[in-house]
Amino acid sequence: MIKIGLVGLPNIGKSSLFYFFTRQTEVLKEIANYPFATIEPNHGIMPVPDFRLEKLAQNFQSGKITPSVIEWVDIAGLVKGAAQGSGLGNEFLSHIREVDLICHVIRCFAGSNIEHVEKSVNPLRDYEIIQSELILADLQQIEKRKQKLQTLQKKQPQQTEEELEILIYLEQNLMNGSALSQLKLTAEQKKTIKSYNLLTIKPVIIIANYNQGAEIKELENYAKEKQIYFFPLSVKAENEYLDLSVEEKKELGIEWQTANLGPLTEKIKELLNLKVFFTAGPKETKSWLASKEMSAKQCAGLIHSDIEKGFAYVQVYNYQDWLIYPNEQQLSEKGKIRSKGSQYIIQEGDICLFLFSAR
Ligand SMILES: Nc1nc2c(ncn2[C@@H]2O[C@H](COP(=O)(O)OP(=O)(O)O)[C@@H](O)[C@H]2O)c(=O)[nH]1
């Protein structure tokens, strides 16, 4: 399952955001106005919104709708000096190593009643504090590997040379303050450095926790310049009005406080190179998240290992075609239903029926 880590300073709304995404009530006791209310990471899942799912389920009169899910990880706050171990920094940084994508959560809301570890609200400064700690942690990791290779160098000069060159290249960029995700690395280079489990190589998004009137422009412009996806959200208000409908919110004049998670999850899909395919029928309509390059047989394995093992073929048509020819007879007449073998690469929006022999 795809894991996304909520990363930021202490006491800025990470656990509140985790609750908004996952509705996991156990975290409520950790939403508190003091730093480090969260120590152990919280894990929870969120359904990926997809308007196509509802439409398909209606068509098939499905008894059940099951959206695909992603996992959010609420990680303890980092402080200045985390990479040197301040505030249990090393432990918290190690929790970030386990996620696929880093979601920087930045406090933009004003209000002196909520303690700020840096004593003032300054979104861009806070982002840079966290980013520096991630860069420092990567530099340490690279230094360790370099030392190891340098001792090996005398014995195996050829094997170590190429890797050392990559390490020096990464090191230089980190020392200039660049995250490794900003570099264009070849597939070969990526493979070499995969085992170091670096932090700044992970894709990044920013969530600005703001309220009405909060100053977010500077951070937003910075994100734009660096081509980092920027998503403003008013976490506290969202949680307060969680159960209100849009109409009820309109009556209260707070309809602006409904975050549309569609664009956010679309961006996550794009950054992690994911696609969605569907299985649909009267019993259940489901959406599935898979890596873009996954074949029909591999996708079948996401559903059940037996379907992968006994894979015969997949009967497939695409959602876009279904919109134009909304029943199987028309689809079939137009040649839009195809039978594909195990190596077929499932496409975004494919509606699949996997056929397999039970063994
Ligand atoms: N005024 C205001 N307070 C917030 C907002 N988001 C979170 N808080 C408060 O900030 C404190 C810390 O929130 P929490 O979610 O525990 O932050 P974490 O330490 O980053 O996990 C709690 O008292 C929250 O109620 C917000 O958007 N506005």
Ligand SMILES: [Mg+2]
């Ligand atoms: Mg917390």
